[in-house]
Amino acid sequence: MFSILGGIEIVSLTETVEVRDEDILVASHLKKYYRIRRGFNPFDRSKPKFVRAVEDVSITVPKGKTVAILGESGCGKTTLARAITLLSPPTSGHIFFNGRVIFDGEGGKFRNVNYKELYRDLQMVFQDPDSSLDPRLKVKDIIAEPCKGLLDIEKEAIDAIVMESLKAVGLSQEHAYRLPTHLSGGQKQRVAIARAIAPQPRLVILDEPTSALDASVQAQILNLLLSLQTNYNLTYILITHNISVAEYLSDFLVVMYAGSVVEQGPTASVIANPRHPYTKTLIASAPIPNPLKRTLLTTEIIGEVPSVINPPSGCKFNPRCSYAEQICREKIPELREISPGQFAACHLAEKIP
Amino acid sequence: MQKEDENLILEEEFDRSVSPTSSPSQSKENELLRISNLSIVYESKHANLLALDNIDLEIGQNRLIAVVGESGCGKSTLALSIIGLLAMPPAKIMNGKIEYKSINLTALKEKDRRKFRGTEIAMIFQEPLTSLNPVYKVGDQIAEAIAVREERKNDRSMDLESEVMQRTYKVNAPDMPSRLPRFKPGGLTKLLRDEVLQVLKQVRIADAEQVIDRYPFELSGGMRQRVMIAMALAQKPALLIADEPTTALDVTTQAQVLRLMKELIDEVNTSILLITHDLAVASQVADRVIVMYAGDIVEDSDVYDLFREPLHPYSKGLLSCIPVGSKDKAKLKPIPGSVPDLSKPFVGCKYASRCPFAMEICSKRSPRLVEARPNHRVACFLYSGESR
Numbered sequence: 001m002f003s004i005l006g007g008i009e010i011v012s013l014t015e016t017v018e019v020r021d022e023d024i025l026v027a028s029h030l031k032k033y034y035r036i037r038r039g040f041n042p043f044d045r046s047k048p049k050f051v052r053a054v055e056d057v058s059i060t061v062p063k064g065k066t067v068a069i070l071g072e073s074g075c076g077k078t079t080l081a082r083a084i085t086l087l088s089p090p091t092s093g094h095i096f097f098n099g100r101v102i103f104d105g106e107g108g109k110f111r112n113v114n115y116k117e118l119y120r121d122l123q124m125v126f127q128d129p130d131s132s133l134d135p136r137l138k139v140k141d142i143i144a145e146p147c148k149g150l151l152d153i154e155k156e157a158i159d160a161i162v163m164e165s166l167k168a169v170g171l172s173q174e175h176a177y178r179l180p181t182h183l184s185g186g187q188k189q190r191v192a193i194a195r196a197i198a199p200q201p202r203l204v205i206l207d208e209p210t211s212a213l214d215a216s217v218q219a220q221i222l223n224l225l226l227s228l229q230t231n232y233n234l235t236y237i238l239i240t241h242n243i244s245v246a247e248y249l250s251d252f253l254v255v256m257y258a259g260s261v262v263e264q265g266p267t268a269s270v271i272a273n274p275r276h277p278y279t280k281t282l283i284a285s286a287p288i289p290n291p292l293k294r295t296l297l298t299t300e301i302i303g304e305v306p307s308v309i310n311p312p313s314g315c316k317f318n319p320r321c322s323y324a325e326q327i328c329r330e331k332i333p334e335l336r337e338i339s340p341g342q343f344a345a346c347h348l349a350e351k352i353p
Numbered sequence: 354m355q356k357e358d359e360n361l362i363l364e365e366e367f368d369r370s371v372s373p374t375s376s377p378s379q380s381k382e383n384e385l386l387r388i389s390n391l392s393i394v395y396e397s398k399h400a401n402l403l404a405l406d407n408i409d410l411e412i413g414q415n416r417l418i419a420v421v422g423e424s425g426c427g428k429s430t431l432a433l434s435i436i437g438l439l440a441m442p443p444a445k446i447m448n449g450k451i452e453y454k455s456i457n458l459t460a461l462k463e464k465d466r467r468k469f470r471g472t473e474i475a476m477i478f479q480e481p482l483t484s485l486n487p488v489y490k491v492g493d494q495i496a497e498a499i500a501v502r503e504e505r506k507n508d509r510s511m512d513l514e515s516e517v518m519q520r521t522y523k524v525n526a527p528d529m530p531s532r533l534p535r536f537k538p539g540g541l542t543k544l545l546r547d548e549v550l551q552v553l554k555q556v557r558i559a560d561a562e563q564v565i566d567r568y569p570f571e572l573s574g575g576m577r578q579r580v581m582i583a584m585a586l587a588q589k590p591a592l593l594i595a596d597e598p599t600t601a602l603d604v605t606t607q608a609q610v611l612r613l614m615k616e617l618i619d620e621v622n623t624s625i626l627l628i629t630h631d632l633a634v635a636s637q638v639a640d641r642v643i644v645m646y647a648g649d650i651v652e653d654s655d656v657y658d659l660f661r662e663p664l665h666p667y668s669k670g671l672l673s674c675i676p677v678g679s680k681d682k683a684k685l686k687p688i689p690g691s692v693p694d695l696s697k698p699f700v701g702c703k704y705a706s707r708c709p710f711a712m713e714i715c716s717k718r719s720p721r722l723v724e725a726r727p728n729h730r731v732a733c734f735l736y737s738g739e740s741r
Contacts, residue, residue, distance in 0.1 A: 072603040184691070185424075214423035214630060219674035219687035226680055241604065244633075248676035248685070268679060285608035287633035289675050291656045296608045296637040297615055304573055304606070 019096050024203055024235050025061040025084070030054055030093035032083050036309065052308050053079040054090070055259040061203070066229070066236040068250035068267065070243060070282070074305055076259040077239045078127070081205050085124055086113065097122065098202065120150045123196040124205040128212060129188035133180040140176040143195045150199045165194040168231070169224060186217035193224070197232060207239045222248060243286040247271055255279050258316045259308050261335055265342030275344035277321045277352060315347065323352050385592055385624055386412040386435065391449030393430055396442055400696035404430040406648040408449070409722060412592065412626065415618055419627045419635035422645035425692060428628045432594045436476045437466045471498065472505050475590035479597040481577035485569040491580050492565035495549045496541050498587040555620070556583045557613055575606035582614065586621055596628045611638050632671055636660050644668050647692050647703040650722060654729040664731040666708045702734070710735060
């Protein structure tokens with residue numbers, strides 16, 4: 001299923017996948033199910049139920065690029081990020097990172113992963129800086145924390161790294177001795193970013209890096225992320241619900257709906273010519289600062305995101321889709337290439353306007 | 354004793370004079386709310402924070418007006434002061450008036466102020482789950498709003514034995530301690546139930562028959578916000594204040610809720626004051642946009658005019674902060690610096706230190722809001738003709 005372009009061959013226990021040289025991370029057929037605990041009813045003989053948070057998702061992340069995972073709350077985008085980082089390991093699937101297998105499908109077995117090595121190269125910026133920064137540590141200790149565990153270096157060297165990352169995110173030395181409560185929202189997010197880049201990772205996962213920020217601060221952070229990417233040669237996975245942020249920052253776009261990928265491809269072409277009706281809806285409902293184009297008021301949006309415990313049969317979007325036909329209610333659509341590089345999981349992708 | 358009696362008489366007179374339904378509108382036609390020179394300070398032991406600095410504003414009928422600004426600019430303080438829910442202290446109104454249909458709300462006692470809340474000026478909040486009562490069914494909560502409306506309409510307030518109350522509730526005890534009617538679970542009369550259903554349908558809830566008997570936790574975020582809107586609209590307010598009503602919602606749900614609010618303006622004959630941090634949302638739904646910065650109104654304009662050509666440097670800066678298109682096309686230009694400390698006395702324009710067009714006068718005097726173009730007011734020396 002992966003394109004073979006003279007890359008290295010990585011053999012996992014159950015799957016052989018060709019990974020291109022330019023890819024830093026390949027996740028294939030990832031699933032993450034959460035089992036719902038039964039109640040206390042001793043006569044309850046029903047089958048166990050699962051929340052299918054991530055259902056068969058495959059993504060490829062090229063080195064030095066930004067892949068945005070776009071979707072609404074509950075679509076599984078954060079679960080996917082946590083599965084990729086092994087913070088909550090996937091139920092099944094394969095993850096190849098940096099030339100190695102870090103997770104190997106079937107029943108949650110995974111190879112001896114050297115976590116120290118893994119997290120040196122793979123870092124994450126969490127959703128809410130308020131809750132991801134220890135309120136009792138000073139900024140310099142917050143940033144030093146991952147370095148202490150991951151890098152085998154002297155204390156002085158760590159201090160130097162801390163100061164360098166503080167400078168890189170646009171904070172001054174005086175901020176190093178403050179507590180998170182003494183920082184503004186934007187500064188807290190800068191500290192969270194500084195902590196992530198301190199061990200000099202190759203891939204950073206950004207989980208909603210700007211959703212808690214004001215517009216002017218958001219702009220500062222977005223530009224900071226761009227300059228860090230070029231300076232440190234970083235690869236980003238951007239988790240966001242904001243289509244304009246995704247469009248601004250990313251090279252590739254993955255649109256998720258109720259646990260599955262509905263569309264993926266180069267950002268520009270997905271946004272210019274969305275092939276999945278859900279992507280279309282998402283683009284139309286994203287407010288743009290132009291009163292002459294009131295797409296928000298003119299598009300009809302029906303229904304709500306379905307339950308991932310009992311998803312609708314066939315295409316999960318069919319109850320809300322204005323193009324839905326009989327086949328959509330019966331058959332689950334496969335992700336297929338509609339135009340070069342652009343994939344959509346829709347039976348009618350060619351037919352919809 | 355005598356003194357008390359006097360007070361009572363005075364209060365009664367006062368009641369009559371301020372009753373929102375009895376006094377005919379003497380103000381300009383179409384004018385609903387006029388705020389003049391309003392300054393609000395949050396007082397604390399260490400510092401006094403000037404949250405609103407001489408705000409002037411008027412709101413007409415059947416309009417959607419958006420108040421846009423970043424966190425801490427005073428937009429929520431403005432909303433709370435209009436509806437009268439500001440906690441005082443710490444907040445204190447330094448000067449100014451809020452006139453609703455020519456009645457000065459700031460001079461009223463809490464008891465009288467309460468008569469405006471809900472039936473005249475209603476409010477919906479950001480997080481619907483915390484604004485709904487978790488132990489009452491959705492239908493009961495909307496019914497309460499309707500009951501209050503009926504009660505006030507007939508102006509036989511708090512008379513639980515009245516015909517209205519008998520009709521709206523199966524009231525069982527005339528000696529109820531609470532001022533508001535209590536609920537018996539499932540105690541809605543057919544009449545009231547029908548009205549609740551009608552309101553739920555008005556906010557486009559398709560399966561209203563089921564939703565009426567659900568608890569708030571059983572509903573999705575979008576549904577909860579619709580219920581909040583239904584509750585507010587059930588009282589038929591002339592002005593609805595919506596404080597970040599869609600910030601907690603997803604984009605598709607946000608689109609649905611905003612569209613609903615826009616449609617309801619003419620349907621139920623109300624004005625909406627939409628408080629938002631999102632300039633893009635304002636551009637999509639508002640008729641008029643008010644931009645606030647650090648407790649000041651810096652620009653107040655017709656929506657089309659504002660987005661065609663924003664005048665104030667802050668509005669310009671805010672617009673250039675919104676990502677449109679990819680990084681290769683246009684790089685964002687963030688506003689340098691940060692908001693000034695509002696707890697310190699300030700001379701000059703509050704935006705001057707971040708403004709690329711700042712002149713000498715900007716650090717000496719604060720600009721007044723002047724009409725630079727028809728329906729377009731701006732507080733900036735670039736347009737006031739005072740710069741030279």
